[in-house]
Amino acid sequence: MKLLEATAKSLLAEGGLRVPVGELASSAADAAAIAERLGPCVVKAQVPAGGRGKAGGVVLCTTPAEAEVATSTLIGTLLGDHRVDEVLVEQQIDIDTELYLAFMIDTSAGMPMVVFNQEGGVDIEDNLGSLERRHLTPGAAIGSDMLDSVCHGLGVDGLDVRAAIEGLHKVFTSTKATLVEVNPLVVASDASIIALDAKIETDDSAPRVVDEVADDAGELTPLEQEAAEKGLRLIELGGNVAILANGAGLTMTTMDAVAHHGGQPANFLEIGGDAYTRAESALDLTLRQTGVGSLVVNFCGAFARCDVMTEGVVNAWLALSPDIEVFFSIHGTGQDEARAMVREQLGIEPYESMDDAIIAAVSSARLREHATQDGDEL
Amino acid sequence: MIVNSDDKVIVHGLTGKQGTFWAGLMSEYGTNIVGGVNPKKAGTIHEGMPVFASAVDAATHVGVDVSVMFVPPAGARAAVIDAVDAGARLVVVLTEFIPVHDTMELVHHARRHGSQIMGPNTAGVVTPGEAFVGFMPAFDDRIFREGSVGVVSRSGSLGTLACLELTRNGLGQSAFLGVGGDPVSGTSTADAVSALAAHPSTEAIVVIGEIGGSKEEEAASVIATIEQPVVSFIAGKSSPPGKRMGHAGAIIEGNTGTYASKRDALEAAGATVVDVPGDIAAAVRG
Incomplete structure (x- = not known):
């Protein structure tokens, strides 16, 4: 999950880094009052996305009146997929040098790494090749040799910059974040080292370090929101064939096969892992999408047992009695019990192959569309 | 990383619901399960299989080639380190939701000691007709x-x-x-x-x-x-x-x-x- 800048900066401050003096405001009047105290300031939209400066989300203000105008313009607007609810009002810093410093994970090597450059700032995306990278030993403190080489690469040395590097590394390891990035890390005209911006991406599997609510996906549809509240990951795709499968890999594959055989997938919804016992609410969500003309249930049970998942689906199907057709492909752990349930309780014969089930589902959805267009009843 | 029926397999989390269920299926298939690990139940016999305090302990009594983790994320770190220290050639980590910082430490520890980790968040490995380790419908x-x-x-x-x-x-x-x-x-x-x-x-x-x-x-x-x-x-x-x-x-x-x-x-x-x-x-x- 990407944290908001203000949240990330509070974690940096706890780790001993200097950040600009500032406060959050959710109204123009609040922003003006903060600017009154701070003097010349920067108003920064708080959304979990990069490139805010270029998108107009960062405004330099010399007076409280300017801060008020900037805030009233920003609040309520969309930056990327995210609506601005709050702004961070910060004191302006007199900048001498802008550096780049980050800790992240090299997933291919399975190692943490420090990434740095003596030129930070908004154009860093254009200069990714010039960034220096060094692997770090997992679980260990950053060594003095490594500090030497990072300082050398930054072109700045001294106790303050060393403390900032160590402090940022400590934030990275103690929060178990997947990314901690300061761009720019600035040397101010008084030679102090200040984190002018901060980006932290937390690991959903690590213990939570802040109360912030996830907004990674941008705006969710009402149905996606409802799914999230039930602990299910639903992505509405707007197609005509609804999909229920176990595991992200098999669910994506089912979507691909629907598209391959001429249909349009209506959704991504996976009920693998721990979610496999929640088939009933999953089916309910799937069927409430608009424009769904048929349903394909594709289970390949390994850890997730087909009999448990199918029981949920059969119960939900009987309770909801939808007016579309459903096509089953069921294999793997618990398949015999699961197939017997479908056969006996729904009077439907599961398909031997996934492709055959999907071809039938695509054809059913298409027939239904034609029938609806012609005004017939099915 | 390819298992065979001679490999001595130890099950971390053998006495739990999933550990019991899948250890039974593995054993029936031909996997040579030599015991399980649960410090609280060390010295007991679970479904015919001896329970040890640690994989290191199991290694001294029965030998360990492969270890498989039916343990929750919070316990995975200690269990994997135990398996590596026991000299397991292969450690199959089924556990989902292990923080990536923990995974990097475990992989680093395994590499230094010559163990191979499969996973985390894997369904396991199967050698048809020989053995399987994990939760795949090999049977x-x-x-x-x-x-x-x-x-x-x-x-x-x-x-x-x-x-x-x-x-x-x-x-x-x-x-x-x-x-x-x-x-x-x-x-x-x-x-x-x-x-x-x-x-x-x-x-x-x-x-x-x-x-x-x-x-x-x-x-x-x-x-x-x-x-x-x-x-x-x-x-x-x-x-x-x-x-x-x-x-x-x-x-x-x-x-x-x-x-x-x-x-x-x-x-x-x-x-x-x-x-x-x-x-x-x-x-x-x-």
């Missing part, structure tokens, strides 16, 4: 059969589907290697392909990948150098960019990890990339 001969096709997959359900398609078309498997769905793994897809390439009874290799990350692109550089023909299916061709598919991060950001980048890399390395899993068997037959 179902409509899905897994002895043969000469090696299969590598990130996803357990998709790996099951691939083996089913092979078996249905008369092609058995020499080994199934589940590398797991997490962004950082002890065994990469490339490592698994290398292991199968060096495995005498593997005559063809099937690589099941997914969008996101760079595991398939890295595997392509190995595929270009091996003798066996490779067939691949990559899930996620129709997935919208910028949306996270499942928790573990099948997500396309920018130009990395896209379907096209993976397909291009694999085809340039000489692999046959099929559009749907139903085409895998025909492509293996050539």
Whole structure:
């Protein structure tokens, strides 16, 4: 999950880094009052996305009146997929040098790494090749040799910059974040080292370090929101064939096969892992999408047992009695019990192959569309 | 990383519900389970299998070649370190939701001590007719059969589907290697392909990948150098960019990890990339 800048900066401050003096405001009047105290300031939209400066989300203000105008313009607007609810009002810093410093994970090597450059700032995306990278030993403190080489690469040395590097590394390891990035890390005209911006991406599997609510996906549809509240990951795709499968890999594959055989997938919804016992609410969500003309249930049970998942689906199907057709492909752990349930309780014969089930589902959805267009009843 | 029926397997979390269920199935299939680990129940016998305080303890009494983790994320770190310290050649980490910082430490510890970690978040490994370790439906001969096709997959359900398609078309498997769905793994897809390439009874290799990350692109550089023909299916061709598919991060950001980048890399390395899993068997037959 990407944290908001203000949240990330509070974690940096706890780790001993200097950040600009500032406060959050959710109204123009609040922003003006903060600017009154701070003097010349920067108003920064708080959304979990990069490139805010270029998108107009960062405004330099010399007076409280300017801060008020900037805030009233920003609040309520969309930056990327995210609506601005709050702004961070910060004191302006007199900048001498802008550096780049980050800790992240090299997933291919399975190692943490420090990434740095003596030129930070908004154009860093254009200069990714010039960034220096060094692997770090997992679980260990950053060594003095490594500090030497990072300082050398930054072109700045001294106790303050060393403390900032160590402090940022400590934030990275103690929060178990997947990314901690300061761009720019600035040397101010008084030679102090200040984190002018901060980006932290937390690991959903690590213990939570802040109360912030996830907004990674941008705006969710009402149905996606409802799914999230039930602990299910639903992505509405707007197609005509609804999909229920176990595991992200098999669910994506089912979507691909629907598209391959001429249909349009209506959704991504996976009920693998721990979610496999929640088939009933999953089916309910799937069927409430608009424009769904048929349903394909594709289970390949390994850890997730087909009999448990199918029981949920059969119960939900009987309770909801939808007016579309459903096509089953069921294999793997618990398949015999699961197939017997479908056969006996729904009077439907599961398909031997996934492709055959999907071809039938695509054809059913298409027939239904034609029938609806012609005004017939099915 | 390929298991056989002689390997002595220890089960961390043997006495739990899933550990009991799957240890029974593994044992029945032919996996040589020599015991389990649970410090609170050390010295007892669970379903006919001895319970030890640690894998290190088990190693001194019965020997340990392979360890498998049926433990929750909070206990995984200590359990994996125990298994590595016990000298396990292979540690199969089924646990999902291990923080990536913990995974990096575990993988680092295993590398220093010469152990191979499969996973985390893997469904396990299967050597049809010999043994299986994890939670795959190896015992179902409509899905897994002895043969000469090696299969590598990130996803357990998709790996099951691939083996089913092979078996249905008369092609058995020499080994199934589940590398797991997490962004950082002890065994990469490339490592698994290398292991199968060096495995005498593997005559063809099937690589099941997914969008996101760079595991398939890295595997392509190995595929270009091996003798066996490779067939691949990559899930996620129709997935919208910028949306996270499942928790573990099948997500396309920018130009990395896209379907096209993976397909291009694999085809340039000489692999046959099929559009749907139903085409895998025909492509293996050539």
